[in-house]
Amino acid sequence: MRQRPSRPENLSPKTSQKLSRYSKCSQRPTVRLSSPPSDRSRGRIHSAYSPSVNDFYEIRAVPGKGHGSFALKDLKRGTRILSDITLLAITNGDYLVADIEAAFAKLSADEQKLYWSLASSHGQDPKKWPSRVHESVKGRELQRIQEQHNARVGKEPSLLSIFQNNCMEMGKGAGIFPNAARFNHSCTPNASFNWNANIQRETVHIIHDIKAGQQITLSYCDMTHEKTLRSWELKHYGFSCDCPACVHEEEDADGFAREGVDRRYRIKELEQTTSYLRGPNLEMGVLKEPDFVKQLLELAILHMEIGDYSMRLANIYMDLALACEFVKDFKNGQDMAANALHIKRDCQGEDSADFEKYKGALKRLHRSYKTSQGS
Ligand SMILES: C[S@@+](CC[C@H](N)C(=O)[O-])C[C@H]1O[C@@H](n2cnc3c(N)ncnc32)[C@H](O)[C@@H]1O
The missing domain is CATH 2.170.270.10 (SET domain)
Structure with a gap:
């Protein structure tokens, strides 16, 4: 049950120094701690x-x-x-x-x-x-x-x-x-x-x-992978999956699996288009690719549609926040950063690595928004 490594640093629009503040990220809210594990x-x-x-x-x-x-x-x-x-x-x-x-x-x-x-x-x-x-x-x-x-x-x-x-x-x-x-x-x-x-x-x-x-x-x-690849990955555990995303066509009454195929295909397309513009190249993405923000938004929606509320989604939202910050759209920037923080909190908790960095990005965008409003 190996976990995919967290994605490499990918943040801030302006300086590489800023970029280094967010090496890893993840999902959103109410964290209730379980009883401490036995010692x-x-x-x-x-x-x-x-x-x-x-x-x-x-x-x-x-x-x-x-x-x-x-x-x-x-x-x-x-x-x-x-x-x-x-x-x-x-x-x-x-x-x-x-x-x-x-x-x-x-x-x-x-x-x-x-x-x-x-x-x-x-x-x-x-x-x-x-x-x-x-x-x-x-x-x-x-x-x-x-x-x-x-x-x-x-x-x-x-x-x-x-x-x-x-x-x-x-x-x-x-x-x-x-x-x-x-x-x-x-x-x-x-x-x-x-x-x-x-x-x-x-x-x-x-x-x-x-x-x-x-x-x-x-x-x-990796739940964003297409079915054949997922089956190969799962073969290592000695079973074939019968979850709602893997059911056969004839059993797919609500079309969830069929729609999932299209959504995953589109995710791969968008990943290919945007991956080299994200992370340290985010600035280039914003400046050179007119549809960059639109593509990232579509990517975020697709992840949510397939149910992927993981760090992958938090990372996309953080890139969106930083892209907005770069063009001084602080209002949308703070909303995107809030989403990123919410998702990270949900899937990893407030005590997880880099949580404070996520929080810091949201605070910064919030301050910039207030300043831009003259308050
Ligand atoms: C990490 S263990 C999970 C817990 C395990 N079921 C147990 O009894 O301890 C992984 C194993 O659980 C079984 N398993 C997990 N998910 C499954 C699934 N969706 N369908 C069939 N078997 C599954 C497989 O035998 C797999 O090798």
Whole structure:
């Protein structure tokens, strides 16, 4: 369940110094913190299946999907339902089985048991995977690829097949978060996960209002990708998705999946047109591309239409805010910055990295607007 890295710096219209203030971003409001996670230093660990993990959700069996997490009450967008600690962390991105074995050996017997209780993506059909590795791939990388392949097609769960199925990015490496690992996937998720370096926790936030009893889902892949690519990304987890964005045409009564195809196609088109004009080149975008702001607005709307209230959307709004600032349209600029901040708060929380920078941008635009109005 690797998380896509946050996008590179992309902000301010005027100076590169300003640009550097916002290296990463994300989604919007009411942040309710869950109970603090159990403290491993006191010898307690989260119980993977216990409904007492917190008041927001419980873990239940889902036919054909192992276990999943279900809301115990109505949950509002922006609610932080989990703030999870690592069970096992690997600090190098190019880890091998030996790295996982070394980290696993340091766990207590209870922690090792918890690790083995997590879902594994072993037992996959080798015919569905490439049988050869290109001859230019050598050494550690070749070993890595072979180990990962063996873990996927192996008959038994292994430390690696469990790690691959559940790990989430955390700073430089990846970690296993025993409670965050209990959320199933949807390409139109109602929650999002994030490594919060400020508090050293993996957080899960609700990004669409949820009714009591509803399953809480995360996206393991890039939800803006088209279906074939999403299926490939999900194949690594050993399942094919049956979410509303992936249903077959004949089952697509409300046309949501069909419309999603067009919207995702258009998102890719707009990303191609605008990507080189964003970030440090935002100034060029505003000056040289007459439709730049219109294109970014369309991109924001499309993200919302496919349900993507993630940092991707917050980033688009922040670019819009800065583009408006550049042309001294402070009124729209402050509205766009407010949207960006709202979305970031919803999907990552007020204690997340760069939240103050987002807040600062909004304040600056608000001040500029007031000044422009002579107040
Ligand atoms: C990170 S775990 C999620 C929790 C897991 N269901 C469990 O019981 O612990 C990922 C695994 O859950 C299952 N899974 C998650 N989302 C699914 C989905 N939409 N459809 C089918 N299986 C899914 C797959 O077996 C996948 O390898």
